[in-house]
Amino acid sequence: NFDRPVQSDELEQVAGMDRFRLIRHFRARFGTTPYRYLMMRRLQKARALMMIGQPLAGIAAETGFADQSHFNRHFRQTYGVSPGRWAELFASNNL
Numbered sequence: 001n002f003d004r005p006v007q008s009d010e011l012e013q014v015a016g017m018d019r020f021r022l023i024r025h026f027r028a029r030f031g032t033t034p035y036r037y038l039m040m041r042r043l044q045k046a047r048a049l050m051m052i053g054q055p056l057a058g059i060a061a062e063t064g065f066a067d068q069s070h071f072n073r074h075f076r077q078t079y080g081v082s083p084g085r086w087a088e089l090f091a092s093n094n095l
Helices: 008-015 019-030 034-051 056-062 068-079 083-093
Strands: none
Touching: 008 019, 019 034, 034 056, 034 068, 034 083, 056 068, 056 083, 068 083
C-alpha cells in the first residue's frame, strides 16, 4: 500500500501491537522503521517509473507523495540528486 497514506494506528491494529513494540519488531526484521521502509518503496517505484520515461509531475502523485516538493525532498535526501537530474543521468547512460 505504498501509494496511499498509511497511518500508524492502522499498522498497530493489523499487527496487534502497540506502536513501540511494532517499531522494535519491524526494525529487527527489516533494519528500518515502517515510515522509512514506506518511503524507500515509494522511491523505488518512482525510479522505475522514471526509467520508463514517465513525467515527474505525475510520479509524485502515483507513488503516494503529498506533492511534488515532498517527492523531490525525499528523493534528494536519499539519492543526493534531484529527480530531474537523476532522470537525466539515467537517460544519458542508456543512450
